[in-house]
Amino acid sequence: MALEREAYRALEDIVGSKFLTEEPAILDGYCFVWGNEMFFGDKFSPRPHAVILPGSTEEVQAVVKVCNRFGVIYKAHASGFCSAALAGSESFLSIDLRRMNRILEIDEKNMYAVVEPYVSAGELLIETMKKGLRSYSGCSPTASPVASATVYIGLSPSQISGGYGGRTPLGVEWVLPDGEILRLGSLGTGAGWFTGDGPGPSLRGIMRGQTGPSGGLGVITKAAIKLVPWYGPARMVTKGKPPSYQVEVPESFRVFTIIFPSREQLYEAFGLINEEAIAFACSRRGPFAMVAGMTGSNKEAWEVWKEGHFQKKCAHSLALIMDASSRREMEYKEKCLGKILEKTGGEIFPEDARGQSARFVHSLTGQGGVKGVFRATGGFTTGANADEALVAMMKAQEMGYEVKDKFGKKGVVLDDNDPTWLTATEENAFGAHQEFAVRYDPMDAESIRGAAEIESILGKLWLEKNVDIASFGGAFGLLAYEGKIHEMAGPQCLNYDIWMRKIKKVFDPNLLSESSYYIKPKGETSAER
Amino acid sequence: MALQDFKIHMERCSRCSYCKWVPHMKMIDRKFATVCPSIANYNFHGWSAGGRMIAGLSLLRGRIGYSDTLLDMIYQCQMDGGCDVSCKNQMDLEPLETMLELRAKCVEDGHFIGGHIPVINSLKAEDNTMQSPKGERGKWAEGLDVKNLTKDRAQVVYHAGCRLSFDRELGHVARAAVNLLTGAGVDVGIMGKEEVCCGGRTYEWGYKRELANYAERNAKAWKTAGVRTVVTSCSHCYQTFKVLHNKIGKKLSIEVFHITEFLALLIKEKKLKPTKELPMAVTYHDPCHLGRLAEPWIYWNGVEKKVMGQLIVQDPPKEFRRGANGVYDVPRDVLTSIPGLKLVEMPRIREYAWCCGAGGGVKEAYPEFAMWTGKERIKEAETTGAEAVVTACPMCQRNLLDVTTEMGARTKVYDIVELLQQAV
Numbered sequence A: 001m002a003l004e005r006e007a008y009r010a011l012e013d014i015v016g017s018k019f020l021t022e023e024p025a026i027l028d029g030y031c032f033v034w035g036n037e038m039f040f041g042d043k044f045s046p047r048p049h050a051v052i053l054p055g056s057t058e059e060v061q062a063v064v065k066v067c068n069r070f071g072v073i074y075k076a077h078a079s080g081f082c083s084a085a086l087a088g089s090e091s092f093l094s095i096d097l098r099r100m101n102r103i104l105e106i107d108e109k110n111m112y113a114v115v116e117p118y119v120s121a122g123e124l125l126i127e128t129m130k131k132g133l134r135s136y137s138g139c140s141p142t143a144s145p146v147a148s149a150t151v152y153i154g155l156s157p158s159q160i161s162g163g164y165g166g167r168t169p170l171g172v173e174w175v176l177p178d179g180e181i182l183r184l185g186s187l188g189t190g191a192g193w194f195t196g197d198g199p200g201p202s203l204r205g206i207m208r209g210q211t212g213p214s215g216g217l218g219v220i221t222k223a224a225i226k227l228v229p230w231y232g233p234a235r236m237v238t239k240g241k242p243p244s245y246q247v248e249v250p251e252s253f254r255v256f257t258i259i260f261p262s263r264e265q266l267y268e269a270f271g272l273i274n275e276e277a278i279a280f281a282c283s284r285r286g287p288f289a290m291v292a293g294m295t296g297s298n299k300e301a302w303e304v305w306k307e308g309h310f311q312k313k314c315a316h317s318l319a320l321i322m323d324a325s326s327r328r329e330m331e332y333k334e335k336c337l338g339k340i341l342e343k344t345g346g347e348i349f350p351e352d353a354r355g356q357s358a359r360f361v362h363s364l365t366g367q368g369g370v371k372g373v374f375r376a377t378g379g380f381t382t383g384a385n386a387d388e389a390l391v392a393m394m395k396a397q398e399m400g401y402e403v404k405d406k407f408g409k410k411g412v413v414l415d416d417n418d419p420t421w422l423t424a425t426e427e428n429a430f431g432a433h434q435e436f437a438v439r440y441d442p443m444d445a446e447s448i449r450g451a452a453e454i455e456s457i458l459g460k461l462w463l464e465k466n467v468d469i470a471s472f473g474g475a476f477g478l479l480a481y482e483g484k485i486h487e488m489a490g491p492q493c494l495n496y497d498i499w500m501r502k503i504k505k506v507f508d509p510n511l512l513s514e515s516s517y518y519i520k521p522k523g524e525t526s527a528e529r
Numbered sequence B: 001m002a003l004q005d006f007k008i009h010m011e012r013c014s015r016c017s018y019c020k021w022v023p024h025m026k027m028i029d030r031k032f033a034t035v036c037p038s039i040a041n042y043n044f045h046g047w048s049a050g051g052r053m054i055a056g057l058s059l060l061r062g063r064i065g066y067s068d069t070l071l072d073m074i075y076q077c078q079m080d081g082g083c084d085v086s087c088k089n090q091m092d093l094e095p096l097e098t099m100l101e102l103r104a105k106c107v108e109d110g111h112f113i114g115g116h117i118p119v120i121n122s123l124k125a126e127d128n129t130m131q132s133p134k135g136e137r138g139k140w141a142e143g144l145d146v147k148n149l150t151k152d153r154a155q156v157v158y159h160a161g162c163r164l165s166f167d168r169e170l171g172h173v174a175r176a177a178v179n180l181l182t183g184a185g186v187d188v189g190i191m192g193k194e195e196v197c198c199g200g201r202t203y204e205w206g207y208k209r210e211l212a213n214y215a216e217r218n219a220k221a222w223k224t225a226g227v228r229t230v231v232t233s234c235s236h237c238y239q240t241f242k243v244l245h246n247k248i249g250k251k252l253s254i255e256v257f258h259i260t261e262f263l264a265l266l267i268k269e270k271k272l273k274p275t276k277e278l279p280m281a282v283t284y285h286d287p288c289h290l291g292r293l294a295e296p297w298i299y300w301n302g303v304e305k306k307v308m309g310q311l312i313v314q315d316p317p318k319e320f321r322r323g324a325n326g327v328y329d330v331p332r333d334v335l336t337s338i339p340g341l342k343l344v345e346m347p348r349i350r351e352y353a354w355c356c357g358a359g360g361g362v363k364e365a366y367p368e369f370a371m372w373t374g375k376e377r378i379k380e381a382e383t384t385g386a387e388a389v390v391t392a393c394p395m396c397q398r399n400l401l402d403v404t405t406e407m408g409a410r411t412k413v414y415d416i417v418e419l420l421q422q423a424v
Helices: A005-015 A024-030 A036-040 A057-070 A121-129 A145-150 A185-189 A263-276 A287-294 A298-307 A309-313 A327-344 A353-365 A369-375 A390-410 A445-464 A470-474 A478-492 A496-507 B003-012 B037-042 B049-061 B068-075 B082-088 B095-108 B114-126 B134-141 B161-166 B171-183 B208-225 B235-247 B259-268 B329-336 B367-382 B394-407 B416-423
Strands: A050-052 A074-077 A093-096 A103-107 A112-115 A169-175 A181-184 A219-226 A253-259 A281-285 A317-323 A347-349 A379-381 A385-389 A420-425 A431-436 A438-440 B156-159 B188-190 B229-232 B255-258 B280-284 B303-307 B311-315 B341-343 B388-391 B412-415
Touching (some): A005 A057, A024 A050, A024 A093, A024 B068, A036 A445, A057 A074, A057 A219, A121 A145, A263 A281, A263 A317, A263 A420, A281 A287, A281 A353, A287 A298, A287 A309, A287 A353, A287 A369, A298 A309, A298 B311, A317 A353, A369 A379, A390 A420, A390 A445, A445 A478, A478 A496, B003 B095, B049 B095, B068 B095, B082 B095, B114 B208, B134 B161, B156 B171, B156 B208, B161 B394, B171 B416, B208 B235, B229 B235, B229 B259, B235 B394, B255 B259, B259 B329, B280 B329, B329 B416, B367 B394, B388 B416
Parallel strands (some): A050 A093, A074 A093, B156 B188, B156 B229, B229 B255, B280 B341, B280 B388, B388 B412
Antiparallel strands (some): A112 A219, A253 A347, A281 A317, A379 A438, B303 B311
């Protein structure tokens, strides 16, 4: 559906005709993304009215004000690599922040980087590494650190040491849903970017809470991202040929795959590793994820899988990466690890340079995640996912195995023998993030249905058993769509959904910041209307 | 094949955007982190491989029809294959082949790009893409002591290609190549004004018939001349003879060499001895059609099947061409065989090199975009401190020369044979 002409002209006056379009051939590139088939029965979601590319905060603000003047629903995205970024229950103005791609500052002394939304995690990492620092690295090097920090989830394989996305924003520049600009933290009083908490408004709980509003509360135009020390070289040395590039693991790092006789022993070790704070990254990935991550094609993955080695040996395994600023520190960490393994019955699983490189690169950059989840079948969902204290996540996993396995054995989703991902996080009292990686064929209706059912069953089960709120707390997955999970979980959790709706209504009185993956006030979901 | 045959590839694009970037493990500086000139210049997602895959699917499904915008989206692309390398570093998909079929569909359905039409007409009338009379094709070789294969026979045919045959400023590169070959005692001849186009350049614009036509004509002419080997300075022609002929089922029965490959052999056999010092720092630009696009064709005719419930594999197993096996080292070896020459590398090289800007019909139809792309390459070359960019393709050389002229850049642009000729 086309925009009102006056609205279109007003938008064109802001960015010029070169950066605004309503050509269907271009618009279709903005409503097609993985996961859409779960919500819309097709990879194409409703086509946007138009796509606009603003180049500055001032242009973003002007665009949002025009939207408010003409009643145009809008949503901004950076990489656009998920349904929450590009899809909605109805058409909207898609704001592509690609032109806002500057690294404005890397403050080495105070350890933060000020970036615009389209700076990718991969880019920021290579620039901060040159200064002995490391930025947040998400689930893919193409992902946006600004988006991960402020509006959407923010998982990282190395979040135990680098921080979960939500822990990394400091000062933030925010174009509110009505077009006003709010600067959070020290930025709000002109004191710079160095803290998100003040002196100045500290509204991080509203800005993102657990997982962020997924575009439903305006547009973040700049953020200072916390950096942590990097003990590796200024530049990684990569050898080999595609698709099997290999990185030299730096001397200041150790890469281990550790196997355990049972899940319980794995969990115990996981808890101790968290407690002793020796990890750069610590993740459990199921055997298939390990195989997918270290092979160059499905053909190769299938050959390796048929050997049965990984299923037998790595059913209960952890990828542990350790870093250290000095040899003495590494000796300490290795000794500590030795004691943990002794206590928990773990042993080091020998891997060649290729396997080690794959684990290391994934932990550092998130690279390998795309092939790990999408290459196999073309489609992926997390089949219920959550972040909570480790003991809660262990319970959640236990509930999930049987459910997932049933569908796997039917052949409806990839039958990959325990596909859970568990990764440590430094918050939530030795917390963890967990997911059931469910790989399905996005062109096979039965496969899509199976994946969706797994998500639904587990999401409801967790609430029933008081384990956690699934769907990344409402940002991802079927139950996140139009806030279903909040309806379900709210009554068990101090009716937080009521407060979310109130916040939405106050900040976005015209209800124009697209909220299909956030929450809408009562009467505003497409089902209710 | 047709666009429909690539439907599953289009449907499985996750929109990860890896096609826009240099493979992440190879990124060393964010100034040189992108691999796709198209998305870097035009910004809307449709100008990426992923975006074109989506557009292809939209077209097949009837969601969109042809429009000027769609044609620009499809053709404002050098078809350089950087996207293909980056995508296939993670996925088992075929973005470049899909885009090629999308172009072929445009041509089949009667939708042409204005800037291409004079070239196609020239090809049909004069057997060259340079819009020049075919009778003047052999002029670059006037006075050269080399066999004329319309009358004589030789073991080796040197194929100059359309650009070197008609571009007055670059004809000396063809002469230098022939002189190096004859000087090394190679039994070489040329077809002179009877040489015709390889048909490869317009193939990647969507014109499939012309490739088949020229494939047959060239094979026949060389058979008549009794040649056993074709050597060419043009990377497009090299890719056509080496890869595309095989792809369309017309594999040549003679050997195919790029000039750098042949010269490297001669140097190894000590028939060419670079002994004169050439004290300069140079950087090498990998031509797309000699590098990632020149990986040998792997013929596959099979079906997809699922194992483990939903894991997609091919039957018989399919080897994907991922850009690893192009010609990268040989030109570098030739350069480093020159005494005194120092080779310094740019951040984006080999299978993840930035395109010169000229390919895919862009030089002909979107010259400003070709220039913009070339300028980005020259700026990248300048960061190495090299005084010259050296390449192994006349299209690359032409575009980079045009760019350095417009920029007023001090960086010189050479073909490898020019430097080697000075050193022997």
